[in-house]
Amino acid sequence: MAGKNSGKAAAKQADVDEAIPGKPTPQAPTVEEPTEVRGPLPPKPDQDAPQTVSPTGQATGAERAAMAQGGSFLTTAQGNRLHDTNHSLKAGPRGPVLLQDHHLREKITHFDHERIPERVVHARGAAAHGVFRAYGTAAKIAKAAFLAADVETPVFVRFSTVLGSRGSADTVRDTRGFATKFYTTEGTFDLVGNNIPVFFIQDAIKFPDVIHAGKPHPDREIPQAQSAHDTFWDFVTLHTEATHHTLWNMSDRGIPRSFRMMEGFGVHTFRLVNAEGGTTLVKFHWKPRLGVHSLVWEEAQITNGMDPDFHRRDLADAIEAGAFPQWELAVQTFPDNPEQTFEGIDLLDPTNIVPEELAPVQPIGLLTLNANPTNFFAETEQVAFHPGHLVPGIDVTDDPLLAGRLFSYLDTQITRLAGPNFAQIPVNRTHAPVNDMLRDGFHQDAVHTGVAPYRPNSLDGGCPFLAGADTGAYIEVPVELPAAKKVREAPASFDDHFSQPRRFWLSMSPVEREHIIGAYTFELNKCYEQAIKERALQVLANIDPELCEGVAAGLGLPAPEADRPLASVDPSPALSQIGRSWPLEGRMIGIVADDNGDLDAVRDLRRRVLEAGMVPLVIAPAGGKLDQNGEPITVQRTFATARSIEFDAVILAGTPGPGKDAYGARDAKAGDPAVAGRTETDPRVLLMLSEAYRHGKPLGGWAGAEEVFHAAGVPTAAPGVALGSDGPGTLNQVTQLLGKHRVWERFSAHA
Ligand code: HDD
Numbered sequence: 001m002a003g004k005n006s007g008k009a010a011a012k013q014a015d016v017d018e019a020i021p022g023k024p025t026p027q028a029p030t031v032e033e034p035t036e037v038r039g040p041l042p043p044k045p046d047q048d049a050p051q052t053v054s055p056t057g058q059a060t061g062a063e064r065a066a067m068a069q070g071g072s073f074l075t076t077a078q079g080n081r082l083h084d085t086n087h088s089l090k091a092g093p094r095g096p097v098l099l100q101d102h103h104l105r106e107k108i109t110h111f112d113h114e115r116i117p118e119r120v121v122h123a124r125g126a127a128a129h130g131v132f133r134a135y136g137t138a139a140k141i142a143k144a145a146f147l148a149a150d151v152e153t154p155v156f157v158r159f160s161t162v163l164g165s166r167g168s169a170d171t172v173r174d175t176r177g178f179a180t181k182f183y184t185t186e187g188t189f190d191l192v193g194n195n196i197p198v199f200f201i202q203d204a205i206k207f208p209d210v211i212h213a214g215k216p217h218p219d220r221e222i223p224q225a226q227s228a229h230d231t232f233w234d235f236v237t238l239h240t241e242a243t244h245h246t247l248w249n250m251s252d253r254g255i256p257r258s259f260r261m262m263e264g265f266g267v268h269t270f271r272l273v274n275a276e277g278g279t280t281l282v283k284f285h286w287k288p289r290l291g292v293h294s295l296v297w298e299e300a301q302i303t304n305g306m307d308p309d310f311h312r313r314d315l316a317d318a319i320e321a322g323a324f325p326q327w328e329l330a331v332q333t334f335p336d337n338p339e340q341t342f343e344g345i346d347l348l349d350p351t352n353i354v355p356e357e358l359a360p361v362q363p364i365g366l367l368t369l370n371a372n373p374t375n376f377f378a379e380t381e382q383v384a385f386h387p388g389h390l391v392p393g394i395d396v397t398d399d400p401l402l403a404g405r406l407f408s409y410l411d412t413q414i415t416r417l418a419g420p421n422f423a424q425i426p427v428n429r430t431h432a433p434v435n436d437m438l439r440d441g442f443h444q445d446a447v448h449t450g451v452a453p454y455r456p457n458s459l460d461g462g463c464p465f466l467a468g469a470d471t472g473a474y475i476e477v478p479v480e481l482p483a484a485k486k487v488r489e490a491p492a493s494f495d496d497h498f499s500q501p502r503r504f505w506l507s508m509s510p511v512e513r514e515h516i517i518g519a520y521t522f523e524l525n526k527c528y529e530q531a532i533k534e535r536a537l538q539v540l541a542n543i544d545p546e547l548c549e550g551v552a553a554g555l556g557l558p559a560p561e562a563d564r565p566l567a568s569v570d571p572s573p574a575l576s577q578i579g580r581s582w583p584l585e586g587r588m589i590g591i592v593a594d595d596n597g598d599l600d601a602v603r604d605l606r607r608r609v610l611e612a613g614m615v616p617l618v619i620a621p622a623g624g625k626l627d628q629n630g631e632p633i634t635v636q637r638t639f640a641t642a643r644s645i646e647f648d649a650v651i652l653a654g655t656p657g658p659g660k661d662a663y664g665a666r667d668a669k670a671g672d673p674a675v676a677g678r679t680e681t682d683p684r685v686l687l688m689l690s691e692a693y694r695h696g697k698p699l700g701g702w703a704g705a706e707e708v709f710h711a712a713g714v715p716t717a718a719p720g721v722a723l724g725s726d727g728p729g730t731l732n733q734v735t736q737l738l739g740k741h742r743v744w745e746r747f748s749a750h751a
Pocket of ligand 1: 119120121122125158159160176177178179192193194198199203204205207266267268350383384385401404405408409410412413
């Protein structure tokens with residue numbers, strides 16, 4: 001090939017070309033069509049993603065999916081069949097291992113290199129496949145093909161926490177990532193957002209700083225996945241632009257109940273372009289069908305120990321059960337004026353929201369997650385998002401935070417995925433045809449043809465050609481820029497750090513405010529430096545005196561006065577999570593049962609919970625089956641493995657009648673010395689009830705349940721304790737309560 005372009009070789013080549021029918025001659029100036037683009041790279045046979053066992057019961061490819069590999073025989077990576085993988089090759093059974101053992105070397109070497117660097121942020125995550133169906137309502141403002149009516153686009157969505165390492169717990173107080181890859185026919189579009197609509201900083205140049213401050217301390221590498229430490233609070237109180245995002249983190253938004261029950265936001269303002277070239281500024285929102293719900297802080301902390309995979313499991317279980325999570329994609333639209341402001345709000349400042357009451361959130365399509373990944377590493381770990389993956393019709397604005405992101409995401413994959421060819425990894429492959437001139441590099445899987453990966457060329461018939469606006473090219477909006485001086489400065493409008501946080505605070509219900517005060521108090525009490533706590537109180541005083549005084553009381557410090565006038569802003573009721581009723585699909589109902597009780601009632605309750613689209617989990621003294629006379633009931637949790645955090649509501653079902661020991665007698669009978677002689681309810685059941693009560697969860701029961709509630713310290717006259725006369729009646733009351741997510745009246749400040 002090297003000599004091919006020398007004069008003599010080129011002449012010979014021309015002869016050969018003439019002999020190949022249909023091949024354009026190198027000099028052909030009249031070629032009008034581009035060369036055939038190649039389709040997306042097909043997966044390698046061994047990467048051919050087997051279908052996930054369909055949650056709706058069609059188990060296509062299930063057999064394959066159930067196996068780690070396809071094929072009958074174990075082989076080396078080169079396909080040589082192996083007859084032993086458990087013994088190294090040795091000089092005699094007790095002799096030294098031989099260097100010539102190629103299988104041993106291959107196996108250990110590959111293992112030694114199994115890990116890749118975790119993401120520098122958002123390392124902990126879970127993902128799912130799905131589909132996005134556009135309503136067509138955005139077609140007038142964006143020409144993107146995937147936004148046209150009824151177009152269905154495959155997607156891959158990854159949710160994450162920000163600060164923790166790959167193995168950290170799910171329910172920490174943190175922002176959640178919500179990154180969506182749309183495999184559109186015009187190329188990949190990534191919407192790389194969060195569950196909080198604002199960001200800590202206004203300029204990407206501070207991103208390394210805020211992350212250094214949030215990550216564990218560099219000396220001892222603690223605390224893991226927490227913001228409750230000095231460096232975080234040092235940063236966010238010195239950079240008061242972080243106040244708004246920090247306030248959201250300290251609110252219930254920082255501890256979502258489930259990935260399925262949180263909103264998503266594109267954060268930045270984007271610019272949409274329609275077929276006529278008209279532009280509109282927008283902010284993207286994801287609205288969950290199940291509503292926006294959170295844990296309470298104590299529950300979140302217990303969960304981190306009891307089930308660190310809580311969110312990951314919840315997502316996978318729901319999809320597996322066919323309760324496919326759904327979100328509507330929606331936009332707030334703003335005229336594309338030269339100032340890029342709306343109602344006085346600077347749209348280029350990523351610490352700002354635009355209240356929904358000022359700019360309605362208009363749905364433009366529906367996302368449904370309907371399949372779990374087949375292999376965590378191949379898909380969830382190797383997926384590479386990038387806010388610069390855009391399609392015609394969607395462009396960026398000059399938000400300085402976004403500008404830095406447009407550099408960072410591509411750059412970070414080069415270390416994380418070891419080279420520039422990560423777009424060829426199956427989960428990252430576009431579904432649009434590719435005809436690039438990028439060549440070689442580590443992990444190059446493509447076998448490129450042609451000799452001229454440059455433009456213009458005369459050797460490959462001038463191909464590839466360039467597209468224009470009418471042939472689907474991505475053309476940046478020719479935005480006019482004002483004459484300007486080169487400076488390291490932010491606009492004056494970026495200086496208002498308190499009016500938006502004040503709006504958020506004023507929009508919260510009393511119970512949400514109570515939670516916010518509790519969260520600041522917890523976090524700041526974990527800080528050692530007095531000066532940091534005092535500075536934090538000053539920031540809070542500039543938001544609202546009630547907030548500042550509440551936290552100051554918890555810290556045992558005096559509350560300072562605001563050092564500037566409090567902003568005069570209207571609340572935005574849409575920001576509160578409380579007050580509406582939501583669908584209950586996939587909610588977990590703990591049913592406490594015992595061989596001793598009424599098992600017909602337990603069976604009936606299970607069936608009714610399932611019929612309501614929720615998940616019944618039977619909790620009993622021991623595993624196995626509960627079986628008196630009828631159809632056996634499978635026990636999903638024992639008193640040892642169950643904890644309140646797993647359930648959205650707990651029902652005492654078929655409580656043994658008067659004079660019988662409730663929930664615990666069996667242990668005592670089994671001769672367990674720890675409980676020998678016990679006649680009252682197992683303390684683990686009592687703990688479960690008292691925790692669920694404290695966490696505002698609906699509780700229910702009938703017959704002898706009252707006594708058990710009393711023993712657990714649960715006042716039966718309290719709100720949200722449903723004492724029915726039978727199972728169906730009790731469940732009815734519990735589901736009514738659960739529609740509001742929690743029994744808010746139980747918290748000292750009522751909603
Ligand atoms: Fe980022 C990952 C979201 C600002 C640099 N970011 C990452 C992920 C999400 C976000 C959801 C995980 C993607 C995945 O699941 O693989 N990031 C945001 C949002 C931001 C933001 C909503 C502000 C509006 N990020 C931001 C800035 C920078 C980065 C300002 C750097 C200047 N982010 C990265 C990164 C990561 C990343 C280092 C780590 C892993 C990756 O990109 O692929 O490039």
